[in-house]
Amino acid sequence: MTVEREMPYENGEEMDAQLERILEEYAASEPGPSRATLPVWIREYPQFAQELTEFAARWQLMEWAGDDADNEPHGAKANVADEENERLILRGMSAAQSVFYARRAARAKQVSEAVAASVDRSPHAASEGMSAAIDSLIAAAGHVGLTYPALRDRVGLSDALLQKLNRRLIDPLTIPVRVIADLAGAVQQRVESVAAYFALAPTFAIGAQHRANQTPTLPKAQEDFFDAVRNDATLRVSRKDELLALPRPAGSVRSHEDSQ
Amino acid sequence: MAQEEIRSLARPLTRRTKSGMLYARPPEVEAQLQSLLRATVDEQLVWAKLQDQESPQFVKDECLVYLIHEAGLADDDARFSALTRQLLGRCTPTITRSLRNLGVAAPDVEDALSDVVSEMISAILSDDGKGDFYQVRFGKALRSRILKVHARYFRRQKRARREVAFGGNPKGEAENEEAVPLEERVAAPGDIAGDFENRLLIRGALAAIKDSRHREAFVLQNYDGWQVESIDPLEPTISGHFGKTPRTIRTWISTAERDVAEWRVAQLRDEELPT
Numbered sequence: 214m215t216v217e218r219e220m221p222y223e224n225g226e227e228m229d230a231q232l233e234r235i236l237e238e239y240a241a242s243e244p245g246p247s248r249a250t251l252p253v254w255i256r257e258y259p260q261f262a263q264e265l266t267e268f269a270a271r272w273q274l275m276e277w278a279g280d281d282a283d284n285e286p287h288g289a290k291a292n293v294a295d296e297e298n299e300r301l302i303l304r305g306m307s308a309a310q311s312v313f314y315a316r317r318a319a320r321a322k323q324v325s326e327a328v329a330a331s332v333d334r335s336p337h338a339a340s341e342g343m344s345a346a347i348d349s350l351i352a353a354a355g356h357v358g359l360t361y362p363a364l365r366d367r368v369g370l371s372d373a374l375l376q377k378l379n380r381r382l383i384d385p386l387t388i389p390v391r392v393i394a395d396l397a398g399a400v401q402q403r404v405e406s407v408a409a410y411f412a413l414a415p416t417f418a419i420g421a422q423h424r425a426n427q428t429p430t431l432p433k434a435q436e437d438f439f440d441a442v443r444n445d446a447t448l449r450v451s452r453k454d455e456l457l458a459l460p461r462p463a464g465s466v467r468s469h470e471d472s473q
Numbered sequence: 474m475a476q477e478e479i480r481s482l483a484r485p486l487t488r489r490t491k492s493g494m495l496y497a498r499p500p501e502v503e504a505q506l507q508s509l510l511r512a513t514v515d516e517q518l519v520w521a522k523l524q525d526q527e528s529p530q531f532v533k534d535e536c537l538v539y540l541i542h543e544a545g546l547a548d549d550d551a552r553f554s555a556l557t558r559q560l561l562g563r564c565t566p567t568i569t570r571s572l573r574n575l576g577v578a579a580p581d582v583e584d585a586l587s588d589v590v591s592e593m594i595s596a597i598l599s600d601d602g603k604g605d606f607y608q609v610r611f612g613k614a615l616r617s618r619i620l621k622v623h624a625r626y627f628r629r630q631k632r633a634r635r636e637v638a639f640g641g642n643p644k645g646e647a648e649n650e651e652a653v654p655l656e657e658r659v660a661a662p663g664d665i666a667g668d669f670e671n672r673l674l675i676r677g678a679l680a681a682i683k684d685s686r687h688r689e690a691f692v693l694q695n696y697d698g699w700q701v702e703s704i705d706p707l708e709p710t711i712s713g714h715f716g717k718t719p720r721t722i723r724t725w726i727s728t729a730e731r732d733v734a735e736w737r738v739a740q741l742r743d744e745e746l747p748t
Contacts, residue, residue, distance in 0.1 A: 266713070
C-alpha cells in the first residue's frame, strides 16, 4: 500500500487542519494517548510536541476522571435526563440545528449558483463543452447497485417525472433543492454534481427509435418542475402535494399555472 | 431485489490515515448498519429512541451518526432533529462532566458544550470525510473534540488572565512540601483495570480534588506514570506539561492527595452510619 506523508504547511489554517488530523489519528491509535506512546508521536511530529503532550495528558485525565463511553455499564440507560440535563440537551440541539440550517442555506446557494452558471453559458457550449461527473441518473444509480425501480421508489417520483429529470427536460432553475438532494443521496453523488447534470442540454431517451422520414426533435422549452408535477396523473395525491409544497428555488420564475 | 440493493447503500468511509489506509467501521457497526438500512425510516427512528443498551435493536452511537449524516444529505430537518436529539441525550452528560473535570468554569460550560456540539455536527454533516471517525469510534472522536474545544478555551483563559495561572491553594505556592499521607490511597490502575466498580471509586475520589490542575497532575503521576521531572529532555514530565517548577507540582499533588484523603474519610464515615 502506498504510504502517504503529508508535507508540513506554513499556512496557519493548514497547520491547524494538519494538527487536527494528527490528534485524531493519535486518539484512534491503540493503546491510545498516554505517556508510553507520546514519545513515538513526538518523534514523528516534533513541531507539535507541546500539543501532543497536552492532548495525551488531558486524554488520561478524561480516561480516569471523565466519562468513558466504552466503559459504561451494560444495561444502563443511555439517557439520564433530569431537568438540568434536559436544558443542556436543548442548548446542544439549538447549536446542532443552527449548523444544519446554515449548511442548508449554503448548499441551496451553491446549487442555485451552479445551476445558474451552467445555464448562463451559451447553448453551444452547454451542448458540447460542459461535462458533469454523471452521464445519466439511471446509470449513476446502477453504479451503486440501485435499479431504476428502486431509484424511483427511493426518491418518490413517478416514471414520467424521473425520466424527464434524467433526460433534462425539466428547467433546472425550477427543481427544488430537496429533490436534487434526494437524488444525489440515492446515487451517492454530490448535490453539485447532480445540479450540474440537470443544467446540461436536454437529451433523447437512450435507445429511442424514431421514424426515419422525420428528424426527431426535443421540446423547445424545458418544463417547469412544478407544472410537471401538477400535470402528472400517475403520482399519488399525497406525494404530489408534498412535492408541490417544496420551496421554489430562489431566482426561478413562477409559471403561469403556478400562479393560478 | 429492493432489499438486496438497499444492503449496498451504506456509504463507504473516505477518510484515510497518515499511512494511506481508509478508515473502516468495526464489523459490529457495519452489521447493524445493514439491518438499519433494510428498515424504513420510521423504524429507524423508533429504534434510535431505545435507551436499553441490552436490547438487540439498541442503535450504536456510530450507527446513529451515520443516520444523522444521511438525514443531512437528504436535507430532512425533521429526521435530523429527531436523531440528533437521541445522540445528544446520550452524550451531553459526558460532554459537560468532561468539561468540568478539565477545569472549565461553571458559567462557561454551556458555551463550551455548544462549541463541542456545533463542531461535532459540522463534521458529521460534512461530505469530505471529516465525520468518519465518529462512525468508527464515537467515544474517542467525541473525546478528541472535547479536548480541542477545551484547548481553545484554555488558551483564551490564559490570554485573558495574562499571568501564570495559579490558584486554589490559599497557603501559597512553594512553602508546603510536606506530603499529607493518604489514609487509604485509591488502588493503582494495574490492580483494577477493567473493573467498573473500582473505576467508579476512582472517579469519586478524583471528583473530590478541588483544583482541576491538581487533579490532572495527580492522574498523570498515579495513573499514567508521568514523572514530575526528568533529566531526559525527551521524557514528558508533569512539570514540563504545566510549565511549573517540580516543587509546585509536588505541592499540587500533595494537595490533591489531601483532598482524596478527606473524601475517603467522609466515605468511611457515611458507611458507618446506622441504617
